[in-house]
Amino acid sequence: MRAIVVHGVEIPESLIAQEAQNHPGASIAASRKAAGHALATKALLLRRAGEIGLVAEPELDEDGREETAEAALVRAVLEAEIQVAPPTDAECRRVYDGQRARFRSPALYEAAHILIEPRSDADEDVALARATADRLSHMLTEGVRTFAELARDHSDCPSAATGGSLGQLQRGDLVAEVEDALLALAPGQVAAEPVRSRFGWHLLKLERLIEGRDLPFEIAAERIRLHLESRAWSVAAARYVVALAEDTQGKGVVATLDEEGGIRDGSGCLGDFIGDGAAAERLLPWLAAADPDVFRYLLEESSGSGVEPAKLVRAAIAEFVDRANDEQWTQLISASRNGTDPAQAAFATIMKTRFSGSHQGCTGGH
Structure with missing residues (x-):
């Protein structure tokens, strides 16, 4: 793995x-x-x-x-x-005063429509629906019947039951072409021409506009x-x-x-090596058998510095643990997984990095 x-x-x-x-x-x-x-x-x-x-x-x-x-x-x-x-009242007040546009009730409008839905997407059905919408629009213009009456009798929208009323709306509630046409009207006005959307033909009436208002600080x-x-x-x-x-x-x-x-x-083996001198001592014979070159470099450094091999081992591991980044830990784990004994493989990897590199640096590669 x-x-x-x-x-x-x-x-x-x-x-x-x-x-x-x-x-x-x-x-x-x-x-x-x-x-x-x-x-x-x-x-x-x-x-x-x-x-x-x-x-x-x-x-x-x-x-x-x-x-x-x-x-x-x-x-x-x-x-x-x-x-x-918790934020103070003064902090809340600074936000309120600096961003007043965020603390307004949305602008609303009330509207009604009559939907004439084509029976299919065929050109003749679309044209027939348009002709019906034009006929109803003419009746509204002539004042033959009211908008609510025509909506109840002819609209293909469920709003027909309420005379075509769509209730209170805000920007984004209706498809763009219908909403844009409605908001171009004056309150109480009926659109002069039917408006086409993917649902069919709409006769439109803007009932009322309600401007947005600043919310009091106490509410915001x-x-x-x-x-x-x-x-x-x-x-x-x-x-x-x-x-x-x-x-x-x-x-x-x-x-x-x-x-x-x-x-x-996580594994505590390296921590054991740092805190327990006996653990490092026990691994020295294994290092001598597993990697004689690294073991020889360790002995040479010990002889030159006067520091016991086990203490050098503990110092090397402590330095690795203190300074290693995630990438180096990943490399160490990969190396340990390739060995029959993960702890010894991790130990050997650190020793090779520390002592073989040190030896080559001191001898200049001779």
């Missing part, structure tokens, strides 16, 4: 490929990067929830769907660890407060996640995901 490391989380390549489908980007690489970040972030948050002993009950969203157990824990850890101060304040709180919380959450990721620097692989997305603690 191939894996990469993102923010100290070891993630299988197969899981990255699966998650990338949820992160469309400009390129495959961009989608994979976003997928790795999302998976690592979730793993770090779940790991943190475990560290502080959180238990969370799944909740229902606005559509009545229950969140997963993992989503509940992620929500719980963010709620527990992120605190934002709660909306502004919720917006500011949401924005502050989002910023704080992003900073919290960044801090979690930065905290993994110097700790190596802190968590590992399996191919189903399950999380477990």
Whole structure:
């Protein structure tokens, strides 16, 4: 199983490929990067929830769907660890005064129509519908019958039952050609000509225009407060996640995901080498047998510096853990998976990087 490391989380390549489908980007690489970040972030948050002993009950969203157990824990850890101060009245007032256009009720209009729908898309049926619309329009012009009467008797729209009334509307509620024709009329005016849309022919009447009004600050304040709180919380959450990721620097692989997305603690073998001198001592005979050249370089450096080999080993591993980036951790994991003993393979990789490179540098390649 191939894996990469993102923010100290070891993630299988197969899981990255699966998650990338949820992160469309400009390129495959961009989608994979976003997928790795999302998976690592979730793993770090779940790991943190475990560290502080959180238990969370799944909740229902606005559509009545229950969140997963993992989503509940992620929500719980963010709620527990992120605190934002509520915005003050002065802050809300500054937003209100600086963005007054956002705090207006929408302009409304009341309208009615009579729809004459062709029986089919055939030219003769379209022409017949137009002729009917023209005849009704002429009756309105002559005052033979009222708009509401003709709508009840002839309109193919359900609004016929209410005399063609469409009620209160705002921009975008109707198809553009009908809305544009309506808003070009004066209140009480009937359009001189039927208007064509994909539904058929419309006879139109603008009943009333209602201009938008500024909302009082007292009404807008709660909306502004919720917006500011949401924005502050989002910023704080992003900073919290960044801090979690930065905290993994110097700790190596802190968590590992399996191919189903399950999380477990990362390997502690390198930490054992740093903290337990005996662990490094036990691996020295293995290094002598597995890679005599690296072992010889280690002994030469030990002799020249007067530092015991085991201490040099611990120092080299500590330096790697402290400075390695995600790419270097990925390379280390790849190397360890190719060995029969992952811990020893990881150990050998670090030793080769540290001591063989050091030896070549000191001798100038002789």
